[in-house]
Amino acid sequence: MAHYWNKEIECMPREKLRSLQEKRLQQTVSRVYENVPFYRDAFDKIGLKPDDIKSLDDLKKLPFTNKDDLRDNYPYGLFAVPLSEVIRLHASSGTTGKPTVVGYTRQDIRSWAEVMARSLSCCGANKNSKIQNAYGYGLFTGGLGVHYGAELIGASVIPVSGGHSRRQIMLMKDFGSTILTCTPSYALHLSDVMKEMGVSKDELCLEAGLFGAEPWSLNLRDQIEKRLGIIALDIYGLSEVIGPGVAVECPVKEGLHIWEDHFLAEIVDPETGEQLPPGSYGELVITTLTKEALPMIRYRTRDITRIIPEEGCPCGRTHMKIDRFQGRTDDMLVIRGVNVFPSQIEEVLFRISHTEPYYMIYVDRREQLDELEVWVEVSDEVFSDEVRKLESLEREIRKEIEVVLGINVKVKLVEPKSIERFEGKSKRVIDRRSL
């Protein structure tokens, strides 16, 4: 049976949801026009008045907001309320230059807790749950986002934050944690550490996990579910919009419901910015409908997905679903006119080697033709003393990648650790084309 936090909203009829969205969109547009000079200038430049936005169909008239706009207005330039109203600040890691700063009013924190409570309920959380929150606490939104949602539900939160894996496992065992929240790669890491410590999944009380903050493959989900003996669901969010809890997978596991009473989603062509119909892959663009401190108009997430065209999810929730993420617009490669995402290659490697692969993609242009070469580290698991077997492994990888991408590639097996390791976000592509 489906488990809801706020059934009335989560299962609201589409027409009712649509009129709620329209009302809130108009309010948001008026508010940013009144209070944020950046938006007022952007609207004025194209001769747009808040009154021009009468229905959701008018959404496409609005200008986009990019991450650079947040950086250019660092730190508080896009805030729509005075700082006296702001009760919390978070910031993105800012791998290049200044971080992006986001602010929350008291009501924003309430909305965030609400969407997180719904998201946690999707994986079965209730007031009896013991939620081990291994997302980092701090400027990153992951830790506190989950925390407030879990508290709203009335679950027991274990605010352990990230790291100290052996202690995590000890606590999981001793406290009887029932739900784990962290990044999927950390969940996999914890299962490795359990193995080292000789702790079996049967000694734990874990039932479910809500994993996000990075894209992950279905294979990785299988691994985590098997090793930890849980149901593992995907959660999506970004600090510019609110943090975790923008969308979440329901137990049907066929896409993530976007909480549409708070976030208005559309898919656009990353190149042209044109809206794309349901079913087409493109860049996810989000307009916040309730945010007070930092409303976002058509925020370009750079995440590639599609709206799943379907009438009603078996779980009963009416909010539309987006598919698992294909990658980021920044990662997208165009090879001989074909869109290629490193995640597609990663899926193939995982399927063949059954371990998290280390690989690097090299793109070159020789005589006007793009060439894609994939370097794969040979793990102990797939290594053989026979040339024949390694050559057939190389061939298998090449063929599988070609099937998935539809273009020819070269595959080269390389020694372990010959591909650079990265702290945090890894670099998987080296584009050597000089265009």
Add this chain to the structure above:
Amino acid sequence: MPVKQITVFLENKCGRLASVARAIGDEGINIRAFSVADTTDFGILRLIVNKPDRAYEVLRNGKFTVRMTEVIAVQIPDHPGGLADVLDLMKEAGINIEYLYAFVTKVSGDALAVFRVENIEEAEQLMIDKGIKVLSGEEVYAL
């Protein structure tokens, strides 16, 4: 009875073979026999050493892709046709040889070759039945 063979994955890059040899040499491990199989992109180094477990550990810690496999060490009479006789026996028994290579050292006047076959026990038994000497791991490591 089988002999432990250490196999190392090598990229075709200058100095890779040297670094493997150095890594085990520094640990006082002596190489008894070796062979390199190579393709355009990579090579596979196979080693018979006096301390296989230690060599495995050293290379593993040295971040090489390394694997331990089992092979048999067959004593081959050192006269024309000696190897042919052994190979004929295997052919007749339907034993498929993946690869083989020779030792530098002789054992009581005979040559020594390493055979990698699918069914090690079957091959070993065949050799013994036909009166061909097969060396145990201990005998090989102690050479």
